[in-house]
């Protein structure tokens with residue numbers, strides 16, 4: 001199986017085009033107003049407008065007012081929702097859209113229990129925990145903390161970059177990988193050479209699967 005890729009925190013059309021040209025499976029749009037990568041509904045609509053078929057537009061929310069999510073869905077053609085806060089399974093399921101739950105790897109987190117709790121979703125994304133930061137930390141966590149039975153189904157995030165993604169895939173063999181800071185020039189502005197190098201790293205990792 002090949003590792004699926006989501007490039008997250010896109011804010012510019014030329015970066016979306018570069019990500020698509022490099023072969024990403026999904027693009028992530030951050031609707032959390034506190035993020036330096038936040039996009040408005042209008043911006044997001046423009047970014048999704050010319051997405052080719054089979055590239056998934058993912059909308060990322062953090063403990064958002066449900067009406068904000070509903071309004072975004074009315075205006076932006078998002079195919080998957082990513083909930084990155086403390087949302088309950090009932091909240092995540094309330095929008096009639098496929099969703100994944102991001103879990104930050106705080107000390108003592110029980111991943112098997114979380115997997116059962118969020119079982120109605122399309123999957124789990126595991127990200128680094130840093131107190132006071134909702135996501136996009138640019139830091140990795142100890143991949144050995146992921147129970148082996150879960151590895152094949154999770155999306156691995158947190159501090160991935162062109163120079164470590166092959167090793168991450170070889171070590172974890174996840175369903176997918178998610179990157180933001182590791183392919184950036186500055187916050188919210190992607191570096192196209194880093195995007196290409198990241199995709200090369202993914203293909204290198206896939207040779208070890």
Ligand SMILES: O=C(O)c1ccccc1NCC(=O)[C@H](O)[C@H](O)COP(=O)(O)O
Pocket residue numbers: 008009028030032035036037060062084127134135136137138139157158159160178179180181182
């Ligand atoms: O990217 C953000 O600014 C962000 C803000 C609040 C919640 C989540 C956020 N990003 C979530 C992502 O999906 C990132 O891709 C993921 O956290 C990995 O980020 P990075 O470590 O920079 O690759």
